Amino acid sequence: MGSNQATKVIITDVTLREYGQNVPLSGLDIFTPEIRIKIALKIIDAGFRNIEILSCIHPKVAPAMNKEALKKISTGLGRMDNVHLITLVPNRSGYRSFLDMGLGQDGYNHTIGIFFSAVEAHNLANLGRPIKESIEEYRKIARDVAAKKIRLVAYVSAAFGYFDRKKDVLIETDVEDVVSYIDLLLDLGAQTVTLSDLQGVADEKKTGTFFEAILNRKKGKDIHKLGYHPHNISGESAIANSKTAYDLGIRRFDASLGGTGGCLTGAPGNQPTETLVRFFHQSGVETGLDEKNVFSLKDMIEKELFRKIPLQQKE
Numbered sequence: 001m002g003s004n005q006a007t008k009v010i011i012t013d014v015t016l017r018e019y020g021q022n023v024p025l026s027g028l029d030i031f032t033p034e035i036r037i038k039i040a041l042k043i044i045d046a047g048f049r050n051i052e053i054l055s056c057i058h059p060k061v062a063p064a065m066n067k068e069a070l071k072k073i074s075t076g077l078g079r080m081d082n083v084h085l086i087t088l089v090p091n092r093s094g095y096r097s098f099l100d101m102g103l104g105q106d107g108y109n110h111t112i113g114i115f116f117s118a119v120e121a122h123n124l125a126n127l128g129r130p131i132k133e134s135i136e137e138y139r140k141i142a143r144d145v146a147a148k149k150i151r152l153v154a155y156v157s158a159a160f161g162y163f164d165r166k167k168d169v170l171i172e173t174d175v176e177d178v179v180s181y182i183d184l185l186l187d188l189g190a191q192t193v194t195l196s197d198l199q200g201v202a203d204e205k206k207t208g209t210f211f212e213a214i215l216n217r218k219k220g221k222d223i224h225k226l227g228y229h230p231h232n233i234s235g236e237s238a239i240a241n242s243k244t245a246y247d248l249g250i251r252r253f254d255a256s257l258g259g260t261g262g263c264l265t266g267a268p269g270n271q272p273t274e275t276l277v278r279f280f281h282q283s284g285v286e287t288g289l290d291e292k293n294v295f296s297l298k299d300m301i302e303k304e305l306f307r308k309i310p311l312q313q314k315e
Contacts, residue, residue, distance in 0.1 A: 008285065010049075010252050016052065018256050018260070021261075022062070028064060046289055054085075079107070086111045089114055089141070091134075110150075116131055117157040118159045121162060138188065152190050153190055153193075153194070156181050156195050159178050192225050193227070197232070231269065235271055238272075257294075258301070274291075
């Protein structure tokens with residue numbers, strides 16, 4: 001791996017948010033607020049300081065993200081000033097819920113995560129509106145977020161392309177468009193921008209070529225603010241892509257314990273947190289994480305959750 005840059009990475013665990021968004025109504029008696037609080041605290045004990053934990057989306061889409069559950073979780077965890085608890089906000093309605101639950105800087109101090117897709121077809125499927133409308137709404141939200149001094153992070157979904165199953169076609173993205181989205185989100189106040197390979201459509205070569213093109217156009221600027229979020233059926237493939245991104249200078253990575261999760265619009269699972277941690281440690285890269293604790297935690301939630309509530313890939 002590249003040795004000309006700092007050998008330290010930041011790994012954001014997305015287990016509770018991604019897995020949680022996919023848990024069906026029938027699984028809520030197992031995926032309770034209490035078990036989610038327990039897991040969150042164990043994730044923090046393992047050394048994570050960036051955790052995607054909640055999502056302010058409609059409970060008809062994700063039953064586990066109902067307001068009552070979110071309130072119990074945020075209250076149970078309390079305010080944390082040394083850990084970034086990230087809550088995704090898809091629109092103005094979600095932002096109102098975020099504020100109503102006291103998740104802002106003057107309350108439980110959560111970080112807001114905003115997101116839209118690089119592909120129009122996916123944005124329509126995922127957020128129910130054109131990209132332009134999502135951006136305009138986020139402009140207004142970002143202004144209020146800045147006024148309230150709430151930490152903001154952002155994501156560009158399907159940055160590497162989107163396979164439209166209905167039309168049986170892979171929709172490619174334009175590097176220039178993705179760069180413009182990165183610049184826009186940073187200008188809106190996002191402290192980081194994470195690029196998602198929503199369906200694992202990019203192999204090592206394409207991942208490298210795409211990141212290289214982005215970094216060349218930005219002339220290396222803001223590289224420390226860029227992250228990588230790979231979805232992939234194969235954990236090994238996702239790790240290989242992360243290695244490629246690391247070698248090009250990316251130092252922020254998203255992962256999920258056991259590789260579980262995905263997207264409501266048909267994405268496979270994530271790269272496994274525990275495997276990514278081990279990979280970096282074996283490569284001499286610092287993560288600040290307790291590898292033994294991470295693996296023990298994966299085994300625990302696999303037994304208590306994953307085996308009891310297996311997730312099916314959405315079509």
